[in-house]
Amino acid sequence: MTGRPLYVGIDLGTTNSAVAVFDGESTQVVRNAQGSPLTPSVVRIDAKGRVTVGSAARRFLDRDPENTRSEFKRLMGTERPLPFRASGRELTPPELAAEILKALRGDVRDQLGSLPTAAVISVPALFELPQSAATAEAARLAGFDKVELLPEPIASALAAGWTAEHGDGRWLVYDLGGGTFDVSLLETDGGFLRVVGHDGDNFLGGRDVDWAIVDWATAMIEREHGVKIRRDNPEHAAATAQLKHAAEEAKVALSRANEAVLTMPAPLEIAGHGAFDPELVLGRATLEELLAPLVDRSLEVCRRLLADHHTDPGQLARIVFVGGPTVTPLLRARVAQVLGAPVADGLDPMTLVAQGAAIHAATSALDGRGAGPLVRRGARLWLQFPAVCTDLSPHVVGRVVEGGSGPMPERIHLVRDDGGFTSEVTTLDAEHAFVVAVELVSRHANTFTIVAQDAAGAVLAVDPPTVTIVQGMTIGDPPLSRSIGVALASDQVQVYFERGTPLPARRSFTHVTVESVARASADSVLKIPIVQGEHDRAHLCRLVGTLEIPGHAIARTLPAGSDIELTIELDRGGRMSARALVPALDQVFEHVAHLLVPAADTEVLAASLATLRKRVDDLRADAFRRGMAQVLGTLEHAEHELAEVARDLGAALGGNDDAGQRARRNLLEIDAALDEVEQSKQWPELEQRAVRTLTWAGGQIAYLGTDRERALFEDIARAIDGARQERNVRDLQRQLRLANQLGETAWYRDPDTWPALFDAASSRIDAATDLPKAQALVREGRAANGRNDYAELRRITEKLWKLLPHDPSAQRQSYDSGVR
C-alpha cells in the first residue's frame, strides 16, 4: 500500500448520487464518465438484460418507465422487488442501489486508478434500522468489504466545518432534499464541532416544488385545452410523469433565466382527447409564488429548532445550504433575509454530503485502498491513534505483539517528519505497551516515525514504521437517531439505547419468558420484538426486528419464567445485531427476523387515513370543549399533513410505490403525534401521579435512604418540577420512573417489605404459569418468613413474580412479545 490514503464518501441520494475522496488534507469530488459530479440514481435494464445507470438511464425514464427505475431509495428496507418487463428480471431496492454504488466505485477507479474496498455512505437522519441494513447490504453487493453509514446532516456539517475558516459560534445547516427537509444547529467551540440539535419535516422537499409546478401546469392545460389531468388517475400516469420531468427542468432553468418553457419530449396523450402539445411558459414571479409557502414552512421548522435551543436567529454565524433545491436563488435569498444570517460561500450544496462522508471515512480509518501486500520487518506493533483529530496533542497508544527475530524494544519515541517535534522517550511497561503524547501541525497530515530502541540503546526496526494523523475538525461518534428497545409483554418498552447514544454501542439485559416454548413444535415460538421510537408503549414504536426462539431449534422445552440474557449491539452506522443466551438450554440465538419495512398496501393506507381523519375531528371537538389552544395548533398541523398523505395515496393508487411508502411512514408519524395529544389530555392524571410518587418515594428515602440517595432524590425532584412546568409528558414520565427506582432501593431495605411483597405475590398464584412450582415456592417462602430469613424470602418472591401471568391483550398489542 503506497501513496496517499484513499478515503471514499458516497451520497446515495434519492434523485442523484455523488462520490468524493479525501486524501488526508483536502476533498475532491469524483466526476463520472460524462464529466458530471452527479450521477442520477436511475437504473435501466433493456430486453437483452444490459444494465445502464445514471444519466444514460435517466433519458428513458419517461419513454420506457417499465424498464427504468428511479427513487428506489425510498423503498429501501422493503422486500418488494421491482420488475423490468423487457428482460423479465426483478431487482430488490438494495440490488438497484448496488448498481449505482458499483458505477460510483468504477468512477473512482477510472479517475484515481484504485477500486475502493471501503467507504462511508450517508443515510437520512431518520432512516429506520431496516433501511440502514438495506443500505449496508447494497454496499456489500457493490463489492465494498467495509462500509460505515453516516447521517446526512452530520456529513454536511463535517464538510462545512472542515473548510471553515470562521471562529467559534453557532450555525445552521439547511438541507432541503427531494422529499424531506432537515435542519441542524451546530456549534464550533475551540475547533470542536458539535451537533446542538436537529429538526425536520418529512413532508417537505424539492419535489413539493415540482408538484406545485405540475399543479400549476395542469390548471393551465385545463383552462386552455379543456383537458383535466388527474394525478390519481392511473390512465394519466404517463402524462403526469412527463409534466413532472418538465417541471424539474424548468425549475433548474429558472435559477439562471427569468422564464422557462416546460418542454415535453413527446405530445401528451390523454384518453378521449388524443395527443396534444401544450405550450407552457413559467416565469420567475410565478415560481416565487409557488415557492413561498414551502419556504415559509421550512422557516417555521428553523425557528422552532432555534427556540428549542435558546438561540436567536441573529446569533447565527452563518447558514450552510445543502441539497439540489437550495440552488434556487429565490430560496437562498428568502431564507437568508428572514433569518438575518450570512450564507456560507464556496460550498457546493450538491456534493457537500459526499465530501463530509469522505472526511468521516478518514476519521474511521477506512482507507479504501484495502490491505497491501504483507511485508513485515522487525517487531510488530499494534497501534491505536486517531486518524483525524481536532486535538493538537493526541496520544499514540501501542503494544508490541510480536518481537520478530531480533531483541524486543525497550523504549519508544516518535519523531515528526518535518523535524519540528520529538516526543518524550517512553519505556514499555509489563504488557509491552506504551502511551506517547504527540504534537500536531494544524490542518495538516502529520507523519511520525516510530523510533524503537533495545536496552542498549540500539535502534530496532518496527512494523509499521510510521503513523499519520490528520489535524482538522472532527465530530464525535455518530448519535443514534431514535431510541431502541425491546417490546415487553406488558406493552412497555425496555429501552436499551436512548436517542443520542453515541455509536457503536452494546447493552445487555436479562428478561424472563412469559410463556413456555414446546420442543419440536412447529407452532411454538418465543418472540422478542425490537422496537424503535420514543414512546413508552411498545405498540406506538416501530417494529424493526424480531429475535425468535422457535420450538424446532431448542434442545428441550423451555418453561415460562426462564431467563433470557439479551444483548443488542449497534455499529457506527446504526446497524443492529442481537444475541439471546438462554442459560436453561445453554443455547444462543442470533437470527433477527423480519428486519423489513412493512409493505404499503393502498387499501390499508386508505383505511388508516380515514381513521386518523376521524381521530383528528374527535380530538378537535374535545380540545374546543376543554379550551386547549395549543392542542388545536397541533391538530391543524396534523390535518395539513393528512392532506399531503392523501395526495401521496392518490399517487400510490396511480402505481407509485415510492409515494405509498412515504404515505405509510407519514401516517405513523401523524398517529404518534395524535397519541401525544391524547397523552397531554391525561396531564391532570399525570400530575396527580407526580404528587403520589414524590410523596411515596420521598417518604421511603427520608426514612430508609442514605445521604447519597437523599441528595439524588432532591436532584430528581427538581427535574420533576422542571418537567411539570414545561408540561413535558415524556420527561415527566422518565423522571417519575427514576424517583420510583430510588424510592424502591430504599424501600427494599425495610425488613417488613419482603414479607408483604411475598404475601401479595402468594395471593395471586392461582393464575401462575406453573402452579406446582409456584405452590412449592410459597411453601419455601413461608418457611423462610418463619425464620426471618429475609434474603431467602426476597429470592423466593422474585422467583414467584416470574411465574405470575401477563395480560394477553397487552401482549398481542406489543407485537406478541414473549418476554418481560
Place this chain on the structure above:
Amino acid sequence: MNAVERWAGNPFFVLELAVTASRAEVERAGQKWLAMLELGLARAAIYTTPLGVRARTPELVRTAMAELRDPERRAGHEPWCLLQEPASVIDPPESTASEGEPGFDAMGPLQWSRR
C-alpha cells in the same frame, strides 16, 4: 440502571478527569482510554469511584465523552463529581415486581396500607 449506579458512571470518574477539564482534555482522555481498551491493557480496564472500583468499557467511555461535549449535560454531572462521601451499601433487587409504577404496584392492594 438505578440512580446510584448512574452516579458511579459519572463521566469525570470514567475519564479520570477533574471537573475543570477543558473540551480538548475530554477528547484527549477519551481517545486515550478507547485506544488502551482496544489494546486490552489492564490499567484501562477499571476506574475508581467513591462507590468502589468499576469496570471501564468502550461504551462507557464514548457515553462519557458525549455527555461532557454538551455543556448543559456536563453541568449536570459536575456537582456529583465533587461529592466524595464514603460508599453507601446499595443492593438493588434482581427485578422489580411490576413494570407499571414500581413501588406503588409492587404490592398490589397493600400499597399504602402498610405505612
